[in-house]
């Protein structure tokens with residue numbers, strides 16, 4: 001059993017701290033947000049994450065987990081201190097390290113004996129060295145310590161499961177002593193360790209997220225080609241994924257990736273490249289393709305709607321993915337803004353994310369308590385998050401409640417034929433029709449549509465897109 005401090009009780013800090021308590025360590029989670037800490041002390045989780053609240057309550061009761069706003073909790077017997085604060089994007093895409101640097105200063109002032117300081121926040125290469133430097137500058141007396149890079153790979157929505165079933169635990173350190181402390185800390189998780197130097201560990205995190213994001217942009221471009229050629233992206237992805245070198249995960253076409261991390265980390269890696277004089281061309285396009293993908297629902301509507309006066313659009317799903325109430329960089333944010341720009345009336349429903357959308361949107365839209373209310377009298381419906389409950393929707397009822405019949409399925413939840421039979425003008429992502437294939441064959445090979453080309457070249461680029469938060 002070790003005594004552990006976790007600074008930052010967001011998705012990563014809170015889940016890590018709680019899971020470490022669950023495996024027997026004594027954990028104190030610290031956050032400067034007093035309201036958050038007050039709630040947590042009463043066993044209330046500030047985030048929606050499966051199994052988390054039960055685990056928090058159990059570990060508080062069994063006295064392995066406590067919460068505080070005070071760095072004075074760092075004591076003689078503290079062996080490990082995690083830094084798990086936010087590293088958001090700055091305006092120009094660079095990583096804002098101010099929270100990490102602030103915590104490093106606090107740790108320097110609070111340290112009373114040897115400790116391993118673990119950088120769990122996603123930070124650019126070189127940050128371990130920087131954090132060590134800040135701590136050293138703030139020490140009150142001469143104390144030895146090690147700073148280790150230990151990036152986190154959990155996904156929101158399955159954060160607790162991922163912590164217990166991770167594919168690997170990456171530890172970047174040149175100190176054998178620090179590596180041994182972390183091996184001991186994580187031993188009960190029974191996961192593979194990958195030990196490397198801090199710089200490589202820091203790059204592994206960015207490389208992993210950027211690679212996964214690129215995989216998504218790739219499949220989305222294939223989906224766009226499927227629509228023109230009569231292919232079905234679901235079959236293409238399945239057939240590709242059967243090759244074990246490719247793998248069948250992260251090949252789900254849709255309206256693009258969102259979330260607190262993919263967009264910010266891809267921009268962060270691009271910025272790192274720039275700083276070191278390297279233009280990372282592939283991931284620049286990964287972002288550009290993603291921006292184009294988020295505009296797809298609007299492009300479909302523009303083709304179908306001549307006069308936007310009085311147009312009502314219903315949106316099903318706001319969270320950037322199912323299982324979370326997080327709307328950071330969610331495609332829904334951009335799509336809602338685009339629709340507002342057109343003057344459309346917008347009705348939305350999400351099983352858990354209505355409140356978080358309301359807290360970031362600076363203009364009013366209609367939030368509904370159920371999906372049927374959200375589609376009532378609508379000219380078009382756009383599904384943006386594949387919540388399992390949407391699979392159970394009474395589609396005939398939806399059709400009856402709508403004014404017109406446009407249904408854009410941004411996550412390919414339904415089957416084209418069934419939707420057609422029910423009377424929808426159904427627009428899935430990347431599912432071409434036989435008629436398109438025949439028509440294209442008759443017309444011969446067509447030239448690249450210039451307007452589409454410009455979406456990725458002269459059109460909106462990632463750093464021109466404003467965010468709501």
Ligand SMILES: NC(=O)C1=CN([C@@H]2O[C@H](COP(=O)(O)OP(=O)(O)OC[C@H]3O[C@@H](n4cnc5c(N)ncnc54)[C@H](O)[C@@H]3O)[C@@H](O)[C@H]2O)C=CC1
Nearest residue numbers: 008009010011012031032033085086087099121122152156
């Ligand atoms: N959200 C996710 O699924 C994942 C996030 N990451 C990375 O982990 C890091 C943390 O991310 P999240 O947990 O999502 O962030 P978050 O924004 O949800 O939480 C950060 C917390 O740190 C607190 N904080 C900020 N400055 C502080 C200070 N000086 N002292 C004490 N507390 C302070 C904030 O009040 C907030 O509660 C980021 O670098 C992120 O890129 C990595 C893997 C997964």
Ligand SMILES: O=C(O)[C@H]1O[C@H](OP(=O)(O)OP(=O)(O)OC[C@H]2O[C@@H](n3ccc(=O)[nH]c3=O)[C@H](O)[C@@H]2O)[C@H](O)[C@@H](O)[C@@H]1O
Nearest residue numbers: 152153154155156250251252254256257258259261320321
């Ligand atoms: O660094 C992070 O924060 C985390 O970022 C992602 O996790 P997360 O953002 O929670 O969610 P994902 O499940 O990866 O989905 C991200 C986005 O990609 C989209 N996506 C995902 C998979 C897919 O096939 N297609 C697709 O469009 C999702 O809809 C979602 O908007 C990574 O999967 C985690 O390993 C990583 O730790």
